[in-house]
Amino acid sequence: MLAASLHYFRLAPQAVAPALEALRRLGIAAVETPVPWSCHERGGGFVFDGDSAHLVALLETAARLGLGVHLRLGPVVGSDLTGLGLPASIAADRDLAARHPDGSPQVVPVPPRWLLLPSCASHAYRERAAAWVAAVASAVAPFAGPAGPLRSLILGDAWPFLGRSPVGAPDHHPDALAAWDAYRAAADPDVRARGLPAALPGPDAPRPARLGLARFAETSYLEHLRDLLRAAATAVGDTVPLAVTLPPAGLFQPVGAGTLAALVDRVGLDAYGWHERPAALDRDARLVAGTAREPFASFVPVGTPPYLPQLDGEDQLHALRSCLAAGLGELVLSMGVARDRWSGGLLDEALREGEPTHVYRRLLHGLTRSGWFAGRRRPVAALVVPRGYVRGALVACAELVGPVAPGFASAAGFDPPAALEPADEGPGGGAWWRWFRAAETALQELGVPYVLFDDEGPAAPDPPLLLAPTLAECPATLAALLRRRVARGATTICGPTRPERDLETGRSLEPLDGLPFLVAPTAETLGSALGTAFARPPRERLERALFVDAVGAPTGLALVHRGSRELPIGLATEGLAPGSGPDVDDGATEGWRDVDEPGLLRAAGSISPGEVRLLVPARKEAP
């Protein structure tokens, strides 16, 4: 999937075909577009064909041109739309809105018109949202199947809870109160006793109750999402893959990547970040790549909305390269064609190429021709992001900043747990984060390719080394994973505290005999665990991630330079000949070349601090 965004509802119907043709000429294989509920609702029903709602015409034109289409159905699609794509009848309906304890509605202050946060627990809202998804999925179902243009349906909100913290400002909608009672009744008695009080907690509840509230809020959203997935699946069957996305909230996602990946195979990342503050985007991409079965980059910025802090051209290319380097296999460039409330794009409104277009054209052609997407990244290490502890950090942050989603701070380069007490070894403290950061830094110093993964995901990666931050109170699923690895002798390290009790129930865990434990991981100790003596290398903090295809032949090499000095490219690729990888020796390749350089011109120059560079084997290409 190499897609670009095209907002059909912002174009005149007759302008769609020329725009699709222009994108195809750039090497784009598919388009991605939101389908805003607000654009298609008419008097209680839905319209998908007509001058102001020409979704069907878009699909017909794409089919004629041989282009794929990915549709974001929301219900909250964002896309800088008024009401974030919700119809006014939803965005201003107090009965459907999440409520404060005093019954007043919760507001999302976005330009140009504020809206009310729809309650995930509201039965009426969920029914209407599912009806919307069912209607649009039914309308596009004829375009599904191997011969049709429909490639995927992306469901769920662009940012769950729309940037509000459900822990700092819990939803007291009457249906949420009833759902809390049911959730509490169904819970394990020990869980109920520890963190589920009889009444739905308010914003000033004690920490254990807030932890229960955090789990409950996620469950509410996931139930809402399940309704939507069910509605879509009923209409299109298994002819179209369903997908969800994560916002650019770093590791402090409002809903866990793992639980989302357990619902659907395809999980996308909306990648928006600054190259000067790369940590959030870098972690986001690795988390999705390590947790989802089919990870992809659902939004890579080309341009920027006028109301947000600007991304320059370097930021945008850095985001693209970071996603690819982390192993996200597919891309959506946003925007393909410039639009209202957006500045920039591959093509302007008149379909003229802009200043950066040639850079993207070369990169896209290079990725396609070189077979980059056929390769899979091979991580040497995986670092667990225990969702239970992330939830603890979200709770602790709600105590500090109330209703503001901590993911915002993370997206801006502020790691929320960095504000927490580093000696606090509770789930809402900073001890686990200190260990996580130490392990991450050690891996980066070693220069080994690594991924992050959410322990609540469907399947854990199985690299040679697994690192897990653990406290005395540890999620039972994580403890079970560690036990399995230890039993089969896989190298596994945890810390800063040995797991003793289940985080949720407080019950004692089966002892984890033989699990290596470190108070603070370092490059030396991790190097030793991997069987390589660590010495300060000439390639200081350079991560070299090899991508290989199904038969083990190298298809690409991603270099991520976190050091402080420029490195000659020869030194950076030393010892990694593409034609003599671990499983292959084809004898036909002649070193590495930059993916966006055509022909056999070998990579040259140097790699700068902070740079991400993508190389592919320099082979003779078929004409």
Next chain:
Amino acid sequence: MIAAGLRFERVRPAELAALARFAAEPPPESRIGDVRHGLVLVTRAGVPVALAAVRRSFVPLPAWLPRDTAVDVTALGRLRHEHRATWAVAGGAAVLHRLDVALSRAFDPSADLLACLLPLAHEVRAARVAGELLFSPALLDEVPIPAVGQVRSAFDLLLPDDRTALVYAFGPQGLSFGLIAEKRRGELVRVAGHDALGGIAVRRAQWKAAVPRILQETAQRFAPPAVGVFGDEAALRRIVFGTEPAALPRALATRDVILDPLPSWLGVLLGLDTAAKAAGTARSLLRRFGPAGLVDRFDPVRLTGELQKRLGAENPLSRALGFDPLAVLARLQRWQDG
């Protein structure tokens, strides 16, 4: 005032970046400072918990800052100076909850962004008065908060219906940014970039020659211009950031800034501004030579009011807003004085 269907079209990234630079990066001699350099002190029950430098990261709390007593404005000011930040704010979950509840009260589905924001501004001030929220410098305390009706009247005066307003800045490379705002039925309905005019070439030194064509195209494609500000970017920055006495009259005289069309309200405003700047110059001279006490009598803001009375020419914008916007600007231009 701001339409629900506000369109924002054809603003090139380079224009947007130039606009952001213009607004956020004042000249070095400015007394305002880079608004992107801010500090946020997170507190719990008034006690400092964490310190964040905007655009950087969390920074350690200094050793001198007590961890067990509530922070005050003096300490916040010291933090601001130590970090060379332009502004600093301190607050915690309690005040954010207060403002969150205020959002609920302010929400009106039929009201626009500004109409919802103004009541919230009162809540911010109330939180400031209650000591739940601290600002450094405290200048914002003196900025009047007008009523929605007053802002609407002022907006109608600045930009009548079915008309456009233009702001163009030209730098060493030619056009830095050009924005066209269009108003219909009392609301701002569109903001467009220079590209929306169909590609009028602007050469670096000859930008003045392009002004008539820009105005003509705007009238044809959007609506007749009601006010247009075209200027050399450096001159505009001197005016906005108050880095030079009488920068505006000088720029107008040298045609580094062109006002075309020039509405009557702006003419009145500029006449008074010139007088105020002259008073400001006299005040600085007096500071050098004059006896104590005389300096304060030459306060430009006070003199502006006296000149208004004497000339009998009431500033129509002040009448609409209920306060003098130039006086507010003059006060903000002395930001660093705190």
